[in-house]
Amino acid sequence: MSALARVALSIVGLCLLATMPAAAQRAADIQITPGKLRAFRAAVQRFDDQMTPPNAQRADDLRRSIHDALNFSGVLVPLADEAFLGAETTRELSGVRRTDCADWTQSGADALVEGRIYPENNRLAVEFAVWDTARCKRLARKSLSRVRSQAPLLAKIVADEIVAAFTGIRGSAATEIAFISDRSGAREVYVADADGRNARAATRSRAIKAFPDWLPNGEALLYTAYHDGGQPGLYLTSRGKARPGPLLRRLMPEIPKYRGVFDPSGDTLALVTSVDASAEIFLVRRDGRRLRRLTNDGGIDVSPTWSPDGQQICFVSDRSGSPQLYIVDRDGSNLRRLSFEGSYNTGPSWSPDGRWIAYETRLEGQFDIWLIDPTGEVNVPLVTHRYSDQSPSWSPDGRKLLFSSNRRGRYDLYVMDANGENLQRLTQRAGNNTGPVWGPFLR
């Protein structure tokens, strides 16, 4: 039905209702609570290949990659080809209106994705549109391009944009993760796609590495390295403008630097260092200036994680006699204890939406992952297993959690939805993989 017809029908309906007795027209609001959890179904057409020469395989591969990325998102799932009542291949991108929405809703599709592939300065470009079939409304129309070898990445970006069209928040299929792996014999920093594929070493110095952390723009990784006989120090490995190499070398050179965590702006580090034989947290600029002590007590204060607005830090302290979670404002004020259950709580990771802090808690000798809200009022288990599940890290869209677990003997990386569903293993038979941290959205 065209928009004009719908508007006209609305007017007719209003006129009809205006003639009804008022009492007959009104009823109390009907409350609709969330129904059974399921994903939206997306009918993804095979994009029209306008490259020279055209290649049907390219369009099929792109579509398959979009399907995989949608499945990874957990928000939308691809509609099976057999259910299609409309065209499987885009012939021409629609304008602002289309007439076949009823066919797609009949197919069971909540979303329809159409598109074309075309050359752009020797790059691979796609133009695509996302339709809401129920409302017969176009939600998004975009053009993207990448070098030809990055066609799979292009498909992931398309899938993430489809997710954004429906929810307002991009998917995380096109992001990356970093972790520590001993698959080569030494503990090195590795980077992989968010689905675990394409893992590659980011360091190769044979020093022991730990605690990788992304620069918020994704252009560099910070990590701790223990060189032979030396103090642990912070290092950058860069693929952008940041200069690789040691960081804060001139800052307290005699003091070990156990860990650094960038604030959301990327300008300031929460630095874990040692003072008077006790680990404390400092704040310092990346260039080493404006050093300021954040914690000051006789206990061990470690594992800082920033709130998404950068105004608070959650960390672990044993000042009460056992490792527990604490929150403090960026200026050192308003310190309060967050966790009271369990005798060993550590590894906090603040969610991108600020609502939750994932952490690991030790129960009967092994670790489970729990969620606690920043007020401490809600504290619920998320991942429980008779083996250890550790080092939770949020995806940048806040929909998933990445963690390591030894449930198969070695430590592997796993990802699951933030509601505890859709558990997937990301690493396969490749040493121990620990300390994962999810990277930011691609820019």
Add this chain to the structure above:
Amino acid sequence: MSESHAQESLERREREQRDFRRRLAASAVAHGLVVLALAFNPAPPARPLALTAITVDLVAAVPATPAPARKAAPALRPPPPKKKIVLPKTPKPLPKKPAKVKPVPKPKARPKPRPPELDYEDALDKLRDELGEETPQPQAVSEADDTIEAMGESTGSAASGAVMDAWSLSVSRHVRAGYITPPDFRGRYLATRVCVLVGAGGNILGTATVGGSSGDPFFDDNAVRATERANPLPPPPGGGREVCFTFLGDDS
């Protein structure tokens, strides 16, 4: 009678006849003068007309015949031991095409009663609605007889609260079945109010509109999407109406 009396009578009659003729002639002369005067006089100046338009509501006359008897309401009895909700018979859903407004039939002197039709009740209700009439209520009902079962059989615009509750429940289930809430929206204290016009057959007329935003446009869009996906809704008792939903992001 004497002859003199007869003579007087004749003379009196002649006088009367003369007088009558005189009056008749005078009257004829007077009328002739008036006609002549009118014939030669110019027309009087026209009165200025009031140009203000007067808007009136034109209401077609209703056939004088009494409305055909509705389905007999069940005998009002004391409630049975186990109460059972009896929903009114649901009319067939309307076709998806926009409903055409049928012209009101012209009044006839003695219209024949129309043969009963399947959707007669609906048509009658619609007509009543258009005329702003109240649907006839059952006869006086005592409190003891005002049961869910009894009211369930009464159709029309004044559906009972119990019937409306039952309908609301079925609508709620129907809409909820298509309310897809991705994890992003779950557990958040969001609420969007969406209102639609529902025809007698349950079809949503026009588009759903957001009557109260949650503040998150994507949550609002998802609420509208769920509403559109639920089309058609279970037919409302008592004919078309406006229905508003409050979509929640949290089920606690």
